Amino acid sequence: MHIGVGILFLIEMISKTKKTKIFCHLLLLVLFFVFLAVLNKRGPVIAIGIVGAIYLIRSKVKTKAVVYVSTLTAVFILAMLFIPKFNNINRFKELIDIEGLKTNPNSSTALRLSIYNCAFKQAVKSPIIGYGWGDVKGVLDDCYQEENPNLLLKNYNTHNQFLSVLLSTGIIGLIVFLFYFYYLFKFSNKNSNHLLFFLLLYFGLNMLSENILEREDGVIFFSFFINLFLFNSETETDKITEEQ
Numbered sequence: 001m002h003i004g005v006g007i008l009f010l011i012e013m014i015s016k017t018k019k020t021k022i023f024c025h026l027l028l029l030v031l032f033f034v035f036l037a038v039l040n041k042r043g044p045v046i047a048i049g050i051v052g053a054i055y056l057i058r059s060k061v062k063t064k065a066v067v068y069v070s071t072l073t074a075v076f077i078l079a080m081l082f083i084p085k086f087n088n089i090n091r092f093k094e095l096i097d098i099e100g101l102k103t104n105p106n107s108s109t110a111l112r113l114s115i116y117n118c119a120f121k122q123a124v125k126s127p128i129i130g131y132g133w134g135d136v137k138g139v140l141d142d143c144y145q146e147e148n149p150n151l152l153l154k155n156y157n158t159h160n161q162f163l164s165v166l167l168s169t170g171i172i173g174l175i176v177f178l179f180y181f182y183y184l185f186k187f188s189n190k191n192s193n194h195l196l197f198f199l200l201l202y203f204g205l206n207m208l209s210e211n212i213l214e215r216e217d218g219v220i221f222f223s224f225f226i227n228l229f230l231f232n233s234e235t236e237t238d239k240i241t242e243e244q
Contacts, residue, residue, distance in 0.1 A: 001206050003039070004048045005221065007032050008202060011055070012195045043209035051202050058194070111148070112209075115156055118143035119163040130170035139167065157214065161207035164214065184226065196229040 010029045014022050036045060122131075122139045131139050140158065144151035158164045166174045181204060188197040203212065203222055212218030 001044045001210075001212065001218070002221065003032050003036050004044045004202055005199065005225070007036070007048060008051070008195065008198050043206055047202050047205035050205055051198050054201065055198065111151065111156070112159055114148045114151060115159055116163065118147055119158045119160065119167060123163070123166050126170065128170045128172060130166065130168045130173060133168045136164065136167045157211050159209060159211065161211050161213055164211050187230065193229060199225055
C-alpha cells in the first residue's frame with residue numbers, strides 16, 4: 001500500500017515537471033511498479049489499477065498519459081511473469097475461479113468470503129450500535145468456530161475496514177464514516193486537489209480488502225496525508241482571502 005502511495009505522488013510530480021527533468025522520476029516510477037509486482041499484494045495492485053483508469057478518464061485520455069500508463073502496465077505484467085521467485089499471477093486467477101472456491105476452501109479468496117459471511121451474519125444481530133471496538137474479535141471468533149474453524153488459526157479480522165466499522169459501531173458509525181469520506185472527496189474537488197482525490201480513492205479501495213485503520217502503519221499514513229492536504233488547502237485559502 002505504501003508503494004502505491006509513492007506511485008501516486010510520483011505521477012503528480014511528473015505531471016508538474018518539465019520534460020527535461022522527468023527521467024529520474026520515471027525511472028523511480030518503473031522501479032516502484034516492479035516492487036509492487038514483486039510483493040504481489042492483490043488489494044493494492046487492483047486499487048492502483050482502478051485509480052490509474054480513473055486518472056486517464058479525468059485527464060481526458062491525453063496521449064502522454066496513455067503512453068506512460070501503458071508502459072508501466074507492461075513493466076508490471078512482465079515483472080510478474082518473468083521474475084521466477086515471484087511468478088505468482090495465479091493469485092489473481094483465483095479471484096475468478098468459482099470452481100476453485102469449492103475444491104479449495106482454504107484458498108485466500110475462499111477464506112475471505114467466509115470472513116465476510118461471518119461479518120455480515122454478526123452485523124445483522126446488532127445493526128444499530130454494533131458491538132464496540134473491543135468485542136468485535138470475540139464476536140467473529142464465535143462465528144468462525146461454527147463456519148470455518150481454520151479461521152481461528154491465524155487470528156483473522158474482517159479484512160474490510162467498512163465491515164469492521166459496521167461491526168464496531170453499527171449503521172450509525174458506518175454512516176458517519178462514509179459521510180467523512182464524502183466530505184473529503186467534496187473538499188478535494190472543491191479545491192481542485194487531484195492528488196488528494198486519488199489518495200482518498202486509493203485508501204478507500206484498499207479498505208475493501210484490509211483494515212488499514214487498525215494497523216499502526218495504516219492509520220499513520222492515512223491520518224498524516226489527509227490532514228496534511230486539508231491543512232495545506234486551508235492555509236492557501238486563508239492567504240488568498242488576505243490578499244483580496
